[in-house]
Amino acid sequence: MNYGTCFPRWRAGAPDWDAYVRTPFLRSLADGSLPRHAFLTYLAQDYVFLIHFARAWSLAVAKAGSLPEMRACSATVHALLETETRLHLDLCARAGITEAELTATVEAPQNLAYTRYVLEAGYSGDFLDLLAALAPCVLGYGEIGARLLSEGHDPAYAEWIETYGGTDYQALCHGTAALIDGAVASRLGPQAPALPRWHQLQDRFSTATRLEAAFWTLAG
Numbered sequence: 558m559n560y561g562t563c564f565p566r567w568r569a570g571a572p573d574w575d576a577y578v579r580t581p582f583l584r585s586l587a588d589g590s591l592p593r594h595a596f597l598t599y600l601a602q603d604y605v606f607l608i609h610f611a612r613a614w615s616l617a618v619a620k621a622g623s624l625p626e627m628r629a630c631s632a633t634v635h636a637l638l639e640t641e642t643r644l645h646l647d648l649c650a651r652a653g654i655t656e657a658e659l660t661a662t663v664e665a666p667q668n669l670a671y672t673r674y675v676l677e678a679g680y681s682g683d684f685l686d687l688l689a690a691l692a693p694c695v696l697g698y699g700e701i702g703a704r705l706l707s708e709g710h711d712p713a714y715a716e717w718i719e720t721y722g723g724t725d726y727q728a729l730c731h732g733t734a735a736l737i738d739g740a741v742a743s744r745l746g747p748q749a750p751a752l753p754r755w756h757q758l759q760d761r762f763s764t765a766t767r768l769e770a771a772f773w774t775l776a777g
């Protein structure tokens with residue numbers, strides 16, 4: 558999946574990319590064999606995860622360098638708070654899990670490690686550090702959703718697959734890729750991949766990818 562120009566390069570430089578986007582969890586989600594309790598454990602953790610990611614994208618609004626960058630980050634905050642968290646609430650409500658129970662979820666260590674890593678990238682780094690740490694999450698799920706949708710899947714978890722493979726989410730991915738490419742070009746110029754700074758961003762991206770891969774293990 559090619560979202561922009563920075564992402565395919567960072568993806569190629571991230572050793573754990575395949576461990577992230579091709580896991581046994583996703584295979585069983587696509588063929589419907591994933592146990593319901595494992596899916597719900599994942600969703601409850603992911604609900605807490607999304608709240609931290611909404612904070613991280615809000616931090617990106619604050620760290621952005623222009624009004625168009627602020628608007629793009631704000632659109633993702635909106636998508637997180639209005640669309641993605643609602644998907645989780647709806648799916649869990651149907652399984653009898655209330656919003657209060659979701660909110661009380663005790664974060665798994667994998668969840669803590671990932672969300673705090675991304676927030677720390679934003680607090681101690683600049684806008685590019687934060688975007689490089691955020692990119693695997695948004696674009697990886699876009700790649701996963703598009704692939705599972707095109708390969709065909711069991712109806713059991715169709716709603717999840719259709720959310721991430723669907724046109725609205727794919728449009729958000731292309732917007733995020735354009736945001737990243739524009740932010741890198743305006744700050745680092747056309748020789749960006751030759752600069753030492755590029756390797757720092759690659760490192761942020763690779764670490765976030767490693768933490769995404771580990772996230773799948775929390776539902777066991």
Ligand SMILES: Cc1ncc(C[n+]2csc(CCO)c2C)c(N)n1
Pocket residue numbers: 603606607610633636637641694695698769772
């Ligand atoms: C572990 C984990 N990683 C990535 C996503 C997907 N995601 C997180 S933030 C965001 C942007 C706004 O929609 C998206 C798509 C997830 N749900 N859970």
